[in-house]
Amino acid sequence: MNITEYLHEKFPSVELVPSIYYQWDIGIHFSLGGEIYQFKENDGLNLERFQLVYKQAFAIFNKLFEQNDDLFLVTNVYKHKMKKQRTKKLKVYQSFLKCKSMLDRIQVRTYPYPFDLDESTEYEMQQFSLLCKRKDIRVNELLKAASNEDFPLKPKFGGYSINYPDVFFVNMTKDIIFFVYDDRGCEVIAREADLIRSLYKQYYDWVEEADRKRIEDGLGDLF
Structure with missing residues (x-):
């Protein structure tokens, strides 16, 4: 089974692009970083915030994925159709897989550019997917790279010419999808x-009050 077949069977209305929370009734949106601002008064990065973001993202991931769960590691790369030379080398699988022999199993499909843009026909989305297990991935570093999108911090993803890559973790064993969109949330x-x-009960305090009613409607009886 490939990622397209899996989604068609298990999440038929979901496209793996940002805002999956709004595409499916059963879901949670978590805000990360607490109330710590990204910058200090001297305009330097506030690393305390990023350490909290990493800790929160890993705590959520750890609740959702076990070592032997089967998962798709899916990466969207957004690029110009014609200006291939501007695209950096993809640094998601090469950098964050423990076993490099798995690189030969990556599948790729090309889709229309998914975001509103006046010249959107000039762009495309390439979606890479790999069926693997949690234990095959350098999870901590991968989550940090996802969180570091807008800031000069390492680790960092490569492989983009117009947008930072989006990485989705699709748990086939439990039928759960997890996405860190940047340091602000997942x-x-x-x-x-x-x-x-x-x-949701365990990390209730990480959920904005504005999101709680929608979440609780989807999750049903909670207490």
């Missing part, structure tokens, strides 16, 4: 509410 959706109800 999204979780699940096929069944029972799969993430305890996650």
Whole structure:
């Protein structure tokens, strides 16, 4: 089974692009970083915030994925159709897989550019996917790279010419999808509410009040 077949069967209305939380009724949007601003008064980066973001993202991931879970590691790369020379080398799988022999199993498909833009026909999205297990991935470093999108911090993804790559973790064993969009937050959706109800209770304080009613409508009885 490839990622397209899996989504068609388990999450038929979902496209793996940002804002999966709004594409599926059962899901949670977490805000990361607390109330710590990204910059200090001297305009230097506030590393305390980023350490908290990394810790929160890993805590959520750790609740959703076990070592032997089967998952798709999916990466969207956004690029010019004609200006191939501007695209950097893809640095998601090469840098964050423990076993480089798995690189030969990566699948790729090309899609229309998914975002509103006046010249959107000039761009495209390449989607890379790899069926693997959690234990095959350098999870901590991968989550840090996803969180570092807008800032001069390492690790960092490569492979983009117009937008930073988006990386999705699709848990086939549990039917859960997890996406860190940047240091501000992450999204979780699940096929069944029972799969993430305890996650919402445990990290309730990381959810904005404006999101709680929608989340609780999707998760049903909570307490």
